Amino acid sequence: MDPLIDDTIPFGEENFGNSGKLTHPYVSFFHLFFRVSAVILYFFGGIFSQSFITLFVLIMLLLSMDFWTVKNITGRIMVGLRWWNYVDDDGVSHWVFESRKGSVQNRINPSEARIFWAGLWSVTAMWVLFFIISFFSINFKWLLLVSIALTLNIANLYGYIKCKNGNQENLGISSMASSFLFQNLGKVRETMSSLNPTPVNSPPNVRPTGIV
Numbered sequence: 001m002d003p004l005i006d007d008t009i010p011f012g013e014e015n016f017g018n019s020g021k022l023t024h025p026y027v028s029f030f031h032l033f034f035r036v037s038a039v040i041l042y043f044f045g046g047i048f049s050q051s052f053i054t055l056f057v058l059i060m061l062l063l064s065m066d067f068w069t070v071k072n073i074t075g076r077i078m079v080g081l082r083w084w085n086y087v088d089d090d091g092v093s094h095w096v097f098e099s100r101k102g103s104v105q106n107r108i109n110p111s112e113a114r115i116f117w118a119g120l121w122s123v124t125a126m127w128v129l130f131f132i133i134s135f136f137s138i139n140f141k142w143l144l145l146v147s148i149a150l151t152l153n154i155a156n157l158y159g160y161i162k163c164k165n166g167n168q169e170n171l172g173i174s175s176m177a178s179s180f181l182f183q184n185l186g187k188v189r190e191t192m193s194s195l196n197p198t199p200v201n202s203p204p205n206v207r208p209t210g211i212v
Contacts, residue, residue, distance in 0.1 A: 023109045024077055031074040031116060034066035035123045038149065042130065056145055067152045070120075075160055078116040080108050083159035097162040120160065124153040 022028050038059050045055040076082045080100035087093050127150045134143040 022112055022115075024112060027074055027077050028112055028115050030069055031078065032119050034062050034069060035119060035153070038062035038066060039123060039126055042145070042149075052141060059145060060148070063149050063152055067156060070156050071159070074116060075156075075163075078108070078112040079160070079164075081160050081163035083163050097159065099163045099166065120153075120157045124150070124157050127153050 041055065041059050041062065049055055071083070082098045083096065085093060085095050127146060131143070131146045131150050134146050
């Protein structure tokens with residue numbers, strides 16, 4: 001059984017380009033918009049609201065939209081990569097890391113590729129910094145939010161590194177660590193269940209798991 005399903009735009013048939021101009025300016029914009037907005041709201045949100053619950057919900061919404069957008073749209077359009085998960089009929093969970101090679105990969109816009117990876121690495125690094133600050137300041141209520149943000153950002157970063165490197169096992173993160181990461185991702189899904197969009201990219205006749 002082929003686990004892949006047809007998309008509105010089939011994976012690998014997107015309109016790539018290699019000119020200096022951005023081929024997909026709106027996609028590039030939203031690749032950064034939600035994740036940068038979440039960081040800005042976390043850092044400066046106290047200026048506009050003193051309500052932790054309000055800020056928590058707003059940041060979680062931004063994190064949720066960012067994760068879904070980066071995982072399902074910007075990765076495959078900007079760099080020709082896609083990762084996802086499905087459960088087969090035997091109840092076994094499978095993680096799939098795909099990379100379009102050859103002529104399709106050569107048509108990727110280099111400017112968009114730089115924006116894509118810069119956005120992934122830089123924002124993840126900022127959430128690592130926020131985690132360290134919250135941990136040593138013993139600010140546990142914010143530590144929960146930062147932990148969720150870090151899990152979502154690392155999940156996307158790790159997934160796309162696996163795609164880019166041909167699903168190699170030795171990428172600086174052990175199999176045990178990756179298993180722990182995606183288990184936490186499942187827990188984050190439960191926390192964000194009321195905020196997430198309807199799952200997509202799930203194969204036919206199987207049950208989707210994780211955040212999609």
